[in-house]
Amino acid sequence: MVHRILIVTAVAAEADSVTAGLTTAAPEHVPLPGGLALRRHADGDRARVDVLVGGVGPAAVAAATGTALAYAALTGGASGERPYDLLVSAGIAGGFRPTAPLGSLVVSSAIVAADLGAETPDGYLAVDALGFGRSVHPVPGELTGRIAAALAAEGLPCAVAPVLTVSTVTGTARRAAELAERHPGAAAEAMEGFGVAEAAAAYGVPVVELRAVSNAVGPRDRAAWRIGDALDALRRAVRLLGRTVFVEAP
């Protein structure tokens, strides 16, 4: 059985790291509606890994991921079958100190919409507390365990922890403290995971977020960003997962 994985990044530089990490030959270009395209990597009859550049932020990436899922559902195998076996939201992120230092990896134990809600005189209320939708997508613990074990076995340790999705990059110590207090144990913040997870949930596909830390969550300090190191960590992580978890039964 071929395992079908869709890896969604925000920008092309992240997709380039993912593509470089996959060990198969150059990908096939698969055009999608809406000006989107998949980079399709096939590993014989073991796995098919599609890589999608979905845009920055939860709205853009949810729209793009939804398009890719609808396309796969309409053009793929038997009706009623899941269009993919696994979705991965991958890219660079801000890391919460001290859990996620620069260059380290974070695998989501949950994917959390950290600013989807309402401010009230008594504090923040998440959207589910307001009676609409949800603010947390769970990630199968067995899946995160396999990913973490595969990475650690090759000397690439990672934190397994909640990853926050924000629409505004944190740029002050005050905001970082606020988020850490509201989401104890969170290891990283990025801008796409929740959008990918919403699309995945609509099609019943399990989802996980994989992030490589390029900067610390806190006061803005562009000189301290390590985007190259994070992209390299992402490439190494995908290389390992391409040989292990991506070709295993979901």
Ligand SMILES: O=C(O)c1cccc(C(=O)CC[C@H]2O[C@@H](n3cnc4c(=O)[nH]cnc43)[C@H](O)[C@@H]2O)c1
């Ligand atoms: O201008 C800034 O201060 C700034 C700081 C960090 C990141 C940005 C971006 O515009 C990148 C957004 C892009 O990268 C992911 N990302 C990376 N670091 C973070 C972060 O600390 N908080 C949220 N997102 C981050 C994100 O997923 C986007 O795709 C600008």
